[in-house]
Amino acid sequence: MNCQDVAGLTPRYLSGELDRVRASDFDTHLKECPLCFYELARQARAEAALHESALGEVTGCPTFDWSDRGRFAEELSLAEQPAAPAQRRCMPRAWVIAVMGAAAVLLLAALGYRLLMGPAVAKVYANAARDHQQELVKQHSRKWVTDPAKIAAMAERRGIRGATVLALASQGYRLERARLCLLGTRIFLHLVYSKDGSEFSVYLREGNGDPLPGAVREMSNGKPLHFCDEASEHVAAVESPRLMLVVVNNQSADAALAFARFASTVL
Numbered sequence: 226m227n228c229q230d231v232a233g234l235t236p237r238y239l240s241g242e243l244d245r246v247r248a249s250d251f252d253t254h255l256k257e258c259p260l261c262f263y264e265l266a267r268q269a270r271a272e273a274a275l276h277e278s279a280l281g282e283v284t285g286c287p288t289f290d291w292s293d294r295g296r297f298a299e300e301l302s303l304a305e306q307p308a309a310p311a312q313r314r315c316m317p318r319a320w321v322i323a324v325m326g327a328a329a330v331l332l333l334a335a336l337g338y339r340l341l342m343g344p345a346v347a348k349v350y351a352n353a354a355r356d357h358q359q360e361l362v363k364q365h366s367r368k369w370v371t372d373p374a375k376i377a378a379m380a381e382r383r384g385i386r387g388a389t390v391l392a393l394a395s396q397g398y399r400l401e402r403a404r405l406c407l408l409g410t411r412i413f414l415h416l417v418y419s420k421d422g423s424e425f426s427v428y429l430r431e432g433n434g435d436p437l438p439g440a441v442r443e444m445s446n447g448k449p450l451h452f453c454d455e456a457s458e459h460v461a462a463v464e465s466p467r468l469m470l471v472v473v474n475n476q477s478a479d480a481a482l483a484f485a486r487f488a489s490t491v492l
Contacts, residue, residue: 226250231261235268245436349471350439350462352408354455357426357473361417369402369417376403376416383414384431385468390416392491393427398484413471418484425484426473437462437469442482445489452482461485465492 226247231254238251255262359365370376373394377387383405393416394400401417401424413428442452442461451462459481462471470488474481 226254228254228258228261231255231258231265235265238265244434248436348409348438349411350453350460351455353413353426353428353471353473354458354460356406356408356415356428357458357475358456360415361424361426362475367404369404371402373400376400379403379405380414380429383412383429385414385429389468389491390414390429393418393488396487397421398425398487420480423474423476423480425481427484427488428471428473430469432464432467432469434466437464445486448489448492450482450485450489452478452485454478463489463492468492 377390380387380390398418398420401419403416406413406415413430416427418425418427437451439451439453441449443450448463453460458473458475459478460473461481463485472481472484
């Protein structure tokens, strides 16, 4: 993969949409090319700033109005259309070496590989952390479904086995309530489980075959387990070939990881 390839794939890399093979090739090129690393970091920061500016005062997940599902589906379809590849003038390698030099090495050391993955992580993990803060910590007034049978039926309509949702309510975990919400442009089933006085936000959706973004913390039951801290929230994530699960807890990183490990045995 060369600089031109990286420039064209950058938007999809930042949104976590590349398949495993191309994502690996992309990562390899970034480690060898300081200019592409610097350009990706610049675009990521600009995108994050633009995203926060667009959000303004709107945070959390809006209430989903089923009576307006046609308009919502149309808007969601438009929002998920891939962005046009970014156009960037390819710089000569000599210019890269002369201008970047030691500064690029310092940038790699100071920012670290996590900076590259941060923007991709923010697409789902930061949105989940923000929604947890709004819905469970600040307790915004929303309509929730509390009947386990109705929650299981809601899950089935989203392509998630109701039995999976109910199976997560074991090992001391209790299913409290559920609702649908948006994280970015994707619909998730937001489930709330409790254990020992602590509540967990669990976000479930069908998998799309692409790997979760961010560094892998450990392997659990043969599944990669991801973890990051977003502000005061602790976020862990695990996926199977069929499902993606993100869990958020604002009290304990160990508690979030423990739920993700347990979920890896159920998914």
